[in-house]
Amino acid sequence: MTRKIVSSGNVSGNYGNARCDLRATLGSLEIPSAILTASGCAAAGRELDNYFDITQIGGIVTKSIMLAPRSGRATPRMAETPSGMLNSIGLQGPGVESFIENDLVWLRQRGARTIVSIAGGTAEEFGKVAAKLRIAGGFDAIEVNISCPNVEDRGQVFACRPDSAAQVVQTVRRNSDSKIPIFAKLSPDVTDIVDIARSVSQAGATGVSVINTLLGMVINTTTMRPALAGVTGGVSGPAIRPVAVRCVWQIRSALPDLPIIGMGGIRSGHDALEFILAGANAISVGTSIFNDPSAPMRIQTELQQELASRGFTSLAQAVSYAHREADIASMEEAPSSAAEDSETEWDFISE
Amino acid sequence: MPMLASVAAESMARKVFSQCSVEESMACGIGVCMTCVLPVIGEDGITRMLRSCVDGPIFRGDRVRWSEIGTVPEGTWGSEALRS
């Protein structure tokens, strides 16, 4: 973090075949690239493998899986919002046994690094899912989704309170192989996200994944009723990026050594770089996949160029770089990065 | 959708085989997001919330639970978990 920047941002046109080491270390989890998919936006990797080689990114974070099969919520499950969308899927999935037999086996055979996202209605259910996974093996880490907004009872959102968040993480930790890294997925809909991060870290989480969607709502002005069958849903996409960057920044400031997977509205290498500079050790790509299925791969290439053009030879050097004292170089950089910001217009999903 | 439902109903009444290409609102269109589902009865008689983008878009007219689109019908695979 004390490294001096080699060149100011002026070389940004000169990307060429820029090479930069994208390896990431998140506690005991070491991945060759810091680019992951976001849970619920990549299913279990199979569909995306038709668009890019899923073994070439850091890994697949699978759709949150529960103990039993689950139909999910009624439709409509999606509404478009400015620079983003609202979803209320309700954790549709086949249940952990079918997931292990079909999806996990396929991912292993395919050679993709896999972070299994798990969910539950009670801490006990989380524990049972973790126990089944422990027996099955064949994955690299667990992401504990304690922050899904699409459950009937807001009281089920464990990530809203430090004690309930910690209880779930502790239960998963106890039911998992001690060598398996565990990431707690946090909600931005809290008064102090640092409190929650500290609490799950003390409960045994290897690191945190931030952020899940923000709770939101759209009214259909034709029917004059809520647009989603589930009434409320989770907001994702570029609209939430500043909230996500802020969450990463706050957690990194308070907990300098906690591994962080950052996500929320990342649709380019430039966006990904923001998260890295704010303190994320790795990033996940979610909603962007819906309008560009190869987004994770493209973002990986772009991030490499963004880092190289700023004189970084490895991603690790850039982690938390925005936390250093302001220096002359960074002040000189300001105009060129502002210009880059305005060049990208996000063309959102078309029906 | 109402037109497809009518075609399917009319075909069933006349014992004619029908296939319908459904159009649910979609976010990804490639099977990863689960926004485009509708209740469809499988070979085994069990109703599942299937993705219109990749499990469809063409379904047998007599297999889609047309009047219950926009709901999770009673007995749908995995719906107990949601109601409990």
Ligand SMILES: Cc1cc2nc3c(=O)[nH]c(=O)nc-3n(C[C@H](O)[C@H](O)[C@H](O)COP(=O)(O)O)c2cc1C
């Ligand atoms: C359709 C959809 C389904 C999602 N499902 C899950 C899920 O099952 N588990 C989870 O932890 N997060 C889920 N998320 C949240 C994403 O993983 C991610 O945290 C959030 O969307 C912000 O990133 P993004 O703006 O890049 O999408 C879902 C998001 C979307 C849009």
Ligand code: FES
């Ligand atoms: S539109 Fe995403 S699964 Fe069908």
